[in-house]
Amino acid sequence: MRRLLIATALLLVAPLVAAQAYKWKDASGTVHYSDAPPPQGTQYSKISTNGAVEPLAAPAPASSTGTTTESRPKPAASQLPVADTPENRAKLCATLKSNMETLNSAGPVVLQEGGQQKVMNADQRKQQQATNQAQYQQYCSGS
Template sequence: MSRMPTRPTLRLLPGLLAGLCLVFALPAFAAKVYQWKDAKGVSHYSDSPPPDQAIKGRTMNDKGGSVAPTAAAKPAINANCSNARSNLTVLQGSTTVNIDEDKDGKPDRALNDSERANRTTLAEAQIKTYCEGASVASGA
């Protein structure tokens, strides 16, 4: 025996179908838009490039505003590389390095010379791993 859907289920069906249509239509809204001014100074917007004109690229942010072009994009800073370099600088310095063993946010004791040397070696290895063109400054 087949069971017919209940009325609340049937009421939800049009909304569900409309939602699915919107989800599948989203890529259509991500089309490239071209803007140009004609000889009279009138701005035109189109999804195809202007006829017989040079195209100048422009980057837009998510709010529709223009983003100023940069001459050369800087590489993203690798957080692991930054942390390893920072750790090495502290470990090679002359100040006491404390450690929080119970993770309560308060230092419990200072590193001894052996632990400091081990952590310095570890920081140097991390720099070689995480930093491009890594050069480890060995001092102290």
């Protein structure tokens, strides 16, 4: 009975490890992080948390040109380059494997699009499966 309670507790906590977070600056320049979206009309970026303590890549050096980056659009986290290290490749392969298990399961898969959650249809699921499998073969088949 005790093992069942522990297993249930772990299953309930698991989604929190890979949670969605939001980052934005208020009018006074204070940076905020939250699991809820900021007030409507506020420019923000989405941050996917994976429960890791260390960053996946070293932060980019600060620009010395004197121009502010607030006027330029910031790339999404998935567009930033990540160093090809054995640790990062192992994390990528684990993520791809987990994604394939989710995509191959019978349950619905929910997408986050424009701040709204949408259930992935069969065509989207097939496309994601093909993309995910190709990435797994490219990056993980030799490891």
